[in-house]
Amino acid sequence: MSEIILINECNHLQLNPDDLTICLVYPGETRVGLSSLAVHRIYSLINSIEGVSCDLFFIDSDSSFFLGRELKEFDVVAFSITYEDHLFTVASTLHREGIPPVREEREKEGNYPLIFGGGIGLFYNPAPFIPIFDVIYLGEAEGRLEEVIKEIVISGGELETLDKFDNVVISKKYQFFYNGELVEKIDGERKRIFRSPIFPKTFSHSCFLSGDTAFKDMFLIELNRGCIEKCRFCVATYMGLPFREKEIEIVEREIEIASKYGNKVGLIGAGVTDYSKMEELYRILKKYNVKASFSSLKASSHSPYIFKIIEESEQKTVTIAPEAGSESLRYAINKKVPDEKYFSFAEKALQHGAENLKLYFLIGLPGESEEDLKGIVDMTKVFREIALKYWKERGKTGEIHLSVNPVIAKPFTPFQWYGMNPKSEIEKRIKFLKKALSKIPNVKFTHENVKRAILQAIVSRGDTRVGEAAIESAIHRVNFRKALKERGLRFDNLYTREREKDEVFPWDMIESGIRRDYLWREYQNTFERKSTPTCFPGCNVCGLCD
Numbered sequence: 001m002s003e004i005i006l007i008n009e010c011n012h013l014q015l016n017p018d019d020l021t022i023c024l025v026y027p028g029e030t031r032v033g034l035s036s037l038a039v040h041r042i043y044s045l046i047n048s049i050e051g052v053s054c055d056l057f058f059i060d061s062d063s064s065f066f067l068g069r070e071l072k073e074f075d076v077v078a079f080s081i082t083y084e085d086h087l088f089t090v091a092s093t094l095h096r097e098g099i100p101p102v103r104e105e106r107e108k109e110g111n112y113p114l115i116f117g118g119g120i121g122l123f124y125n126p127a128p129f130i131p132i133f134d135v136i137y138l139g140e141a142e143g144r145l146e147e148v149i150k151e152i153v154i155s156g157g158e159l160e161t162l163d164k165f166d167n168v169v170i171s172k173k174y175q176f177f178y179n180g181e182l183v184e185k186i187d188g189e190r191k192r193i194f195r196s197p198i199f200p201k202t203f204s205h206s207c208f209l210s211g212d213t214a215f216k217d218m219f220l221i222e223l224n225r226g227c228i229e230k231c232r233f234c235v236a237t238y239m240g241l242p243f244r245e246k247e248i249e250i251v252e253r254e255i256e257i258a259s260k261y262g263n264k265v266g267l268i269g270a271g272v273t274d275y276s277k278m279e280e281l282y283r284i285l286k287k288y289n290v291k292a293s294f295s296s297l298k299a300s301s302h303s304p305y306i307f308k309i310i311e312e313s314e315q316k317t318v319t320i321a322p323e324a325g326s327e328s329l330r331y332a333i334n335k336k337v338p339d340e341k342y343f344s345f346a347e348k349a350l351q352h353g354a355e356n357l358k359l360y361f362l363i364g365l366p367g368e369s370e371e372d373l374k375g376i377v378d379m380t381k382v383f384r385e386i387a388l389k390y391w392k393e394r395g396k397t398g399e400i401h402l403s404v405n406p407v408i409a410k411p412f413t414p415f416q417w418y419g420m421n422p423k424s425e426i427e428k429r430i431k432f433l434k435k436a437l438s439k440i441p442n443v444k445f446t447h448e449n450v451k452r453a454i455l456q457a458i459v460s461r462g463d464t465r466v467g468e469a470a471i472e473s474a475i476h477r478v479n480f481r482k483a484l485k486e487r488g489l490r491f492d493n494l495y496t497r498e499r500e501k502d503e504v505f506p507w508d509m510i511e512s513g514i515r516r517d518y519l520w521r522e523y524q525n526t527f528e529r530k531s532t533p534t535c536f537p538g539c540n541v542c543g544l545c546d
């Protein structure tokens with residue numbers, strides 16, 4: 001691991017003997033965990049609380065990052081969950097560290113740290129994590145997590161006192177009743193996902209820099225949350241709504257901090273190029289002599305300053321996500337952007353110095369036909385034709401990188417009812433695209449591991465039995481399919497079954513603030529290939545801005 005630079009403006013671990021000790025665990029490798037802005041934010045936020053010290057832990061190490069301690073030595077072990085399949089890693093990590101992953105076993109034996117879970121990969125459906133975690137935190141951190149941690153300090157880890165928070169789930173208070181594969185009822189208070197009102201005024205930037213992370217010494221700054229477009233598959237959008245953007249004064253302060261440590265910032269957000277103060281942002285970047293790159297570009301964004309930033313920052317690769325190969329399928333997922341707009345947007349990026357295009361597409365969308373798949377290939381050819389002009393002019397050939405991923409049905413999105421394509425169908429589509437795209441020069445094709453996508457899909461809409469099966473599979477090396485079967489669940493059915501309109505979902509144990517009838521209407525609109533408007537002032541259509 002190369003040298004880690006600590007950003008002084010963050011709150012870092014300063015261990016005092018009487019402190020409550022928390023270990024923030026990222027269930028992945030160090031280089032991936034240190035690339036996670038969520039890990040940076042939460043680590044700094046917890047260390048800002050008096051009487052609390054927070055260390056980090058990654059699974060490729062057997063001791064904590066700063067103190068070199070075992071997990072068992074901490075008062076609280078807090079997992080930051082980004083992906084659903086982290087469920088398996090959480091179980092195996094606890095087991096490896098001598099902490100029983102099964103919550104009820106720990107309760108019987110006593111004397112273990114409090115096991116706490118939070119993060120975007122879990123809070124829209126905590127059900128599969130209920131058999132493991134003592135406490136589950138729902139939603140965003142800013143303005144609420146501090147209060148919860150302070151309560152743990154005051155109460156000495158007494159679970160009951162945390163129940164007063166409307167976004168904190170005390171796992172043992174929930175009971176699931178099943179009827180065959182379906183959930184019949186869930187006993188327990190319905191807690192609610194917390195959406196931070198203070199995000200626009202809050203710092204959320206890198207706290208460490210390292211050459212070994214995915215972003216290579218780039219200082220990350222979160223510009224906005226949510227996305228006004230509301231693509232029907234996108235859980236980051238729905239969990240991030242209502243759309244909020246950081247105040248420009250806070251962004252300026254963050255860029256000033258970044259400038260002390262280097263001259264590169266990465267701007268992050270679900271709809272990052274929708275930031276309304278793009279011109280001011282451009283001027284601030286110039287003032288501090290900082291180069292910026294966008295995590296992805298939205299072709300529906302308007303500001304000409306996006307391209308000025310790309311040019312002056314010498315961003316060589318730009319990422320665009322058409323998601324579907326035909327306009328009609330794109331409108332079906334509520335992505336209201338015609339093909340032409342993508343091409344002109346890519347052309348502008350190339351005019352302003354970009355050399356490579358990274359394109360994201362989904363496969364397995366509702367109603368997707370062979371024509372839609374061919375559309376991906378045809379669009380790629382057009383993107384290449386456009387790029388070729390600039391490559392020739394510059395005497396340097398770049399790359400068109402297609403990243404294709406199976407769509408995953410996620411809770412609290414219109415796709416929560418969707419019966420996904422079986423593995424064989426997904427593989428067939430990948431094979432088709434791989435073959436067709438291999439004939440186009442300068443095109444690189446990658447796709448998500450299908451097995452991993454299916455595991456994520458199963459956990460995403462899973463219940464407590466899925467959690468129990470995952471524990472068994474992770475620690476006793478039992479085949480996951482078999483472990484599910486022993487609990488009356490069919491592996492394939494869990495991701496391919498279209499859900500009934502009114503059936504009880506495992507995630508009905510919580511509420512998101514988004515109305516179910518709105519999501520159902522949006523799901524129906526998918527099949528009618530009908531788009532609906534973006535968020536607008538005065539709208540209360542989904543329930544979040546009532």
Ligand code: SF4
Nearest residue numbers: 535539540541542545
């Ligand atoms: S109520 Fe309307 S504006 Fe508010 S988040 Fe929902 S769709 Fe967007």
